[in-house]
Amino acid sequence: MFKNFKNDLPASLVVFFVALPLCLGIALASGAPLFSGIIAGIIGGIVVGSISGSSLGVSGPAAGLAVVVLTAISDLGSYELFLVAVVIAGLLQILLGFLKAGVIGYFFPSSVIKGMLSAIGIIIFLKQIPLALGYEDGETPFAFFETTGFDIYTGLVNMLDSVATGVVVITLISLAILLIWDKVLSKKHKAFKLIPGPLVAVVVGIIYHLIFQGSGSAFEITGANLVTVPVPDNVSEFLGQLTFPDFSQIGNSQVYIVAITIAVVASLETLLSVEATDKLDPAKRVTPTNRELVAQGIGNTFSGLVGGLPITQVIVRSSANIMSGGKTKASTVMHGLLLLLSVILIPRFLNLIPLGVLAAVLLIIGYKLANPKQFIQMSKLGKTQFLPFLVTVIAIVATDLLVGILLGLAVGIITILINSYKNSHFLHIEAKSNGLNTIKMEFAEEVTFLNKAAIQRELYALPKDTYLTLDVRKTKSLDQDVLEILDDFSITAKSKNITIKLISERGVVENPPSYRQFFGVDVFEGAH
Known part of the structure; x- marks a missing residue:
């Protein structure tokens, strides 16, 4: 598992810095305690990462489930009761794995999977813009994470009226560091390959923040544009952040409806992410999907028991892992350990990181996923490949992940029927x-x-x-x-x-x- 440690450690650092703001943002968008996102990230890395058969897939709280979670918490009336549904959903996923339901993922054509990757890249890129500009909607720029469809574009236009100079500067500096590190320095000397560019960008971002902290100048970065994690003073305070399920209402039929919804949506998102991750894997390894469902089910059961959000394998963190040179599941497990250690040992240090630095990392990942060359390559393959691809991209960006995938699949099926007819x-x-x-x-x-x-x-x-x-x-x-x-x-x-x-x-x-x-x-x- 650790034979590629020199590759997996730098990759785990990048995934850690990508996962941290996402865990917080998704928890906020879900209407759940912020720490619940961190818990899901830790369990997704350590528990699911250890059990899963995926070499490069990374699991954690998923943006695609945010609306489901937000609605479920409101319908059930309490977060503690919602956690019961998460536990049951996990058990259902384990059952699906043993029933060999993992084969469902193979019924999605590659054009739809590639469309999903490109669409996610576009959404990742767009949703980093408020973090890159320092825009604050209410108390935090994370609020933009819960927007979907055309609301994204409306929000982008509105936020141009509120730009923080200091955040823009550190975002541009971080982008320059990442591009120069990747395109120039890493090719000059082996030492630059050992030290990940995102880590350098984070250190520079912290130094920049400390230099201008309290200056009152336009270059100062305020608290809303910094990473924010809870800072416990002792072990009991840390454990006090955990929330436990309320099993006294386990007979509530609404709980089971929510559980089934979470199990189905989380399983489908996981299987699609597995398919996409395997396509990105340079070694072209194939993930055992039934084992993956079992691993996700165990992860969700644990997450629900200690107050975490539902978990799926997620393409954002998985692609960050692959793009950063990860080789084995060790990078996934280590990123979970880094999340755990960071919130225990150095929460104050994490709170010095400007969100603009993390936005720069995700801007580059988003661009790589939605590379214009992919659109050109798909168009050259003909209408039968390009149409499902394009419909999937447009539908996901305009609506949401599941609707877009189903529309892309429908177009793919219609294309097959037309070809069969001809x-x-x-x-x-x-x-x-x-x-x-x-x-x-x-x-x-x-x-x-x-x-x-x-x-x-x-x-x-x-x-x-x-x-x-x-x-x-x-x-x-x-x-x-x-x-x-x-x-x-x-x-x-x-x-x-x-x-x-x-x-x-x-x-x-x-x-x-x-x-x-x-x-x-x-x-x-x-x-x-």
């Missing part, structure tokens, strides 16, 4: 001799009821005095609906002087009296 047969006009049009129609390997409209159109469009060769030697499956069309057409063929020569694996026959009988029972000898 590709059921091949029609070739060979020649005209003895006053007859010689035409060859070759059926595909599988011809279903979806193809009958196209076949019927071609058959009834044949001119009079045609000699039609119908070749079904490659056909392995021929739907009864299509056979009915052939039987009906045989009557029309006689009136139009159309001769049909049927070529099959059994041999050749002209104008068979019944196609359904011919393919249904062995009467070839008599027909021949």
